[in-house]
Amino acid sequence: xxxxxxxxxxxxxxxxxxxxxxxxxxxxxxxxxxxxxxxxxxxxxxxxxxxxxxxxxxxxxxxxxxxxxxxxxxxxxxxxxxxxxxxxxxxxxxxxxxxxxxxxxxxxxxxxxxxxxxxxxxxxxxxxxxxxxx
Amino acid sequence: xxxxxxxxxxxxxxxxxxxxxxxxxxxxxxxxxxxxxxxxxxxxxxxxxxxxxxxxxxxxxxxxxxxxxxxxxxxxxxxxxxxxxxxxxxxxxxxxxxxxxxxxxxxxxxxxxxxxxxxxxxxxxxxxxxxxxxxxxxxxxxx
Numbered sequence: 001x002x003x004x005x006x007x008x009x010x011x012x013x014x015x016x017x018x019x020x021x022x023x024x025x026x027x028x029x030x031x032x033x034x035x036x037x038x039x040x041x042x043x044x045x046x047x048x049x050x051x052x053x054x055x056x057x058x059x060x061x062x063x064x065x066x067x068x069x070x071x072x073x074x075x076x077x078x079x080x081x082x083x084x085x086x087x088x089x090x091x092x093x094x095x096x097x098x099x100x101x102x103x104x105x106x107x108x109x110x111x112x113x114x115x116x117x118x119x120x121x122x123x124x125x126x127x128x129x130x131x132x133x134x
Numbered sequence: 135x136x137x138x139x140x141x142x143x144x145x146x147x148x149x150x151x152x153x154x155x156x157x158x159x160x161x162x163x164x165x166x167x168x169x170x171x172x173x174x175x176x177x178x179x180x181x182x183x184x185x186x187x188x189x190x191x192x193x194x195x196x197x198x199x200x201x202x203x204x205x206x207x208x209x210x211x212x213x214x215x216x217x218x219x220x221x222x223x224x225x226x227x228x229x230x231x232x233x234x235x236x237x238x239x240x241x242x243x244x245x246x247x248x249x250x251x252x253x254x255x256x257x258x259x260x261x262x263x264x265x266x267x268x269x270x271x272x273x274x275x276x277x
Contacts, residue, residue, distance in 0.1 A: 019150045106178035107151050110235050 001126050006036070008122050013038035016095075016115035021103035026050055026096040027089070027119060030058070041098045053077075053086050053096050074112075076105055085109065089116045090123055150265050155181045157261045158238075161254055166246035168226070171239040172262070173197050180236055188241065201230050201237035218255050220248065231255040233262040 001009075013025050017039040024039035026046060032054030034047060041049075053075075061071045075086040085097040085108045095116050097108050154172060158181045161170035169184035177198040182190055204216040219230045224244070229251055231238040238258045242251050 018148070021149065021151045103151060104179050104181065106172075106174050106180035106236075107154070109174065109178060110180055111151065 005122050005126050009036050009119055010038065012115055012118045012122070016097070016111050019114075020097065020099070020108045020111035022085075022097040022099040022108050024098045025115070026098075028054055028094050028096060029092055030054060030094065035093065039098075044098065046098075049084065049098065050096065053084055054094060057086055057088075057094055074109075078105075085112055087112050087116050089120045093119070093123065095119065153265050154235075154262060155183075157258050157265075159183050161238075161240055161258055164242075164246070164251060164254055166243040167240055167251065167254075168243060169241040170258075171197065172233065172236055173201075173239055174236040175202055184241075193239070193241075197228070197230055197237050197239040201232060204230070205232065217259070218252055220252065227251075229255045231259040233259045234266045235262065238262070 009027060013027060013036055016022070017025050022039065024037065024041040024044075024046065026034050026049070027036040028034050028050045032051035034050045037046060056077065057071070057075060060075060064070065064072045071088065073088045077084045077086070082100050083098075083105065085099065085105060087095050087097075089095050095112060097112055099105070099108050158170045158172050161167055162183050162185065168186060169182070169188055171182045171190070171194060172180040173194040174180055175198055177191075177195040179190060179194045182194075184190070200219065200221070204219055208214065208216045215232050217232060221228045221230075226244050227242045227246060227248065229238075229240040229242065231240075238255055240251060240255050242248075
């Protein structure tokens with residue numbers, strides 16, 4: 001990825017954290033490796049969160065196939081006021097949002113949709129050789 | 135009960151989420167409003183401000199269902215969408231306004247003046263629309 005695209009992804013993550021009011025967000029690959037992070041989540045081990053969330057995402061794929069889908073595009077772990085929101089960005093990446101009682105899962109969902117769309121477009125541009133465009 | 139862990143400091147700077155919460159909070163400036171919510175079309179609560187305990191999730195589910203039905207009905211009769219709907223009962227009224235990200239829901243007392251309440255719902259919808267029309271410009275003034 002061009003530096004400009006890395007910066008645009010980081011901007012999208014920062015905007016997502018600010019708008020949704022979540023504590024932290026991570027862009028990870030399907031193996032659970034962290035690609036970019038914004039925000040902070042107290043003493044929570046973000047590397048462990050990334051790895052476990054990716055595993056949980058993979059684990060639900062067989063269930064999704066029973067419903068005629070390749071995978072579920074969205075998973076929510078936790079309850080209405082605390083948890084992890086997991087959404088697919090594209091076939092290679094996943095967006096995680098860690099939130100607490102200062103926001104709602106509904107608020108996180110609203111802005112996660114925007115963030116996944118924006119980041120997905122940046123990553124698609126990079127793959128298609130249009131990276132670095134502003 | 136174990137206190138919840140706060141995971142991070144409150145962020146500074148413009149935030150559309152905070153702006154939306156403020157819009158919902160402002161609806162409680164009307165004395166006869168008992169509560170206000172912003173509910174996603176699938177029933178998830180985006181923001182809620184309540185003067186008294188209310189079973190939030192059933193209310194959100196009902197409002198979302200009502201909003202979806204009204205939007206579908208409007209489409210069936212060739213209208214783009216509905217703007218505001220009111221359902222009244224013996225102990226008050228519920229207003230539902232269609233916003234870009236969901237439905238603004240207001241619970242009003244039996245004594246509420248309906249027209250000012252309806253106008254307040256419309257204003258809240260307009261402010262949310264403004265915030266979503268120009269996201270890069272930051273939150274519009276809620277004053």
